[in-house]
Amino acid sequence: MSKLLIVGTLAFDAIETPFGKTDKILGGAATYIGLSAANFGIQSGIVSVVGGDFPEEYLKMLNAKQVDTQGVEIVKDGKTFFWSGRYHNDMNSRDTLVTELNVLEQFNPKVPQDFKDAGIVLLGNLHPLVQNAVLEQLEVTPKLVVLDTMNFWMDIALPELKEVIQKVDVITINDEEARQLSGEYSLRVAARKIQAMGPKYVVIKKGEHGALLFGEDQIFFAPALPLEEVFDPTGAGDTFAGGFAGYLTKTKDISFENMKNAIVYGSNMASFCVEKFGTERMQNLTKEEIFDRLEQFKSLTQYEMSLSK
């Protein structure tokens, strides 16, 4: 069975949207990635860190979905990373209210032996030095390394970020971050500049406006599914990345053609994530729901047209 190694945060989130607010609930990039990738029948494992306050049931929930948590360090006398944010009415922008790094401040990732030969590695949003430290522990060169990052690291650790970007095959960032990283407004020009920094493929996430995949001379686009309501966008980008990497891990085919499918699978997973608060929808998702919605995605963009008309 193919293996996916996931690096990212396990966290507590407190979220406010126009639909309501939550207490501290389960969150974090690795959580969303793991829950998304869990739908592909692959072997996945998380490298992360939590405090003694992190409920064991959360790890058990992940394990029950075949997500390995051997690589999750538990700092007994430490506190788990905490993030709190409030979404604006349009759901496209948010204010961060609280960020408590806690155990993340001194995190030295340790890749379990079982995952040192992972075929695909997804470096979720974390300090670039942590992402880099994971790459250095691998014993077999992965088929594909995917890196997700955000503007925060561009602001405070750009040289370190650029160093890890050099080493990856795919980078996934949002449109504003692509513009910040490249200094270019046109996403097409931005993608080319970012490719020159290392990654052969650039995925630009545009939230409700879909996602673009740039290859060598090819571009692919998949929209987000137009939903009746977006309830909570938290974790949508990580869920997208988890679906993307999960599908590639399962199919073991990293051609551009198959990456198109991975983009569609990622978008499909993200469309569920936003329907409820936090991870609730992702914890209770059936194969039937996933396949039904893939059909919706297909009819949303596929057409039959003879160009000779």
Place this chain on the structure above:
Amino acid sequence: MSKLLIVGTLAFDAIETPFGKTDKILGGAATYIGLSAANFGIQSGIVSVVGGDFPEEYLKMLNAKQVDTQGVEIVKDGKTFFWSGRYHNDMNSRDTLVTELNVLEQFNPKVPQDFKDAGIVLLGNLHPLVQNAVLEQLEVTPKLVVLDTMNFWMDIALPELKEVIQKVDVITINDEEARQLSGEYSLRVAARKIQAMGPKYVVIKKGEHGALLFGEDQIFFAPALPLEEVFDPTGAGDTFAGGFAGYLTKTKDISFENMKNAIVYGSNMASFCVEKFGTERMQNLTKEEIFDRLEQFKSLTQYEMSLSK
């Protein structure tokens, strides 16, 4: 041959973008619609009004492209509609600097006898009373009536706009206008509310983020082509509408499946429009360029995926 009746402005535009500025150049909704529809080998005719200052060569240029201008009234001692605007750096927003309605203020449209049996009617952006007056002159019920409008008419002539909306089959508006007209943020909910006002189909134009087509129980989406640079967005929406209506007029098939193709053709035409100032690109467009780019559109969104994997 199928006939397309086009209603809309013929205008002078003065445009400023980060790439430069123009003097008074040819513009107007009907101009862009006509130039776009001209690529489909159909019989099209414009109903509009200009002043004595409107160069005859502009009408001749349209005629040379088989766009009939019998329905263009020339008010010898009047002045042509003039619009001036400045685009912001992101090209997604603009300030209107000048609007001089001039001959539009007292415009009574007259549909030429040749077009009173048009199969498809495209009511371009104009006062809803003008749009309505055109519908009342038709002698044969068209197969399809498409209405384009904007927030301006929602602000100053909402009852008249709602009356004409009741009578049309397709409405094309942008995302903000769909929200304003429906009072709903979710575009999916907004489309449903607008459908309840009359039109069976709602097309929501999202500019660089593509276009959505809502039918009875179906949704289709086509992205805008990611371009290296957008030079001047003026007329892109009208060019899109002209491609949409032109393709449907040519193929005489108004099924949802064929409307998908029409949306792709419309997006394709709009992708050229924005590459140069004003109508320049649309005046000099070859069949080869159009077909080459349709192939690009196809590879941008089409994929082969077995869902049984």
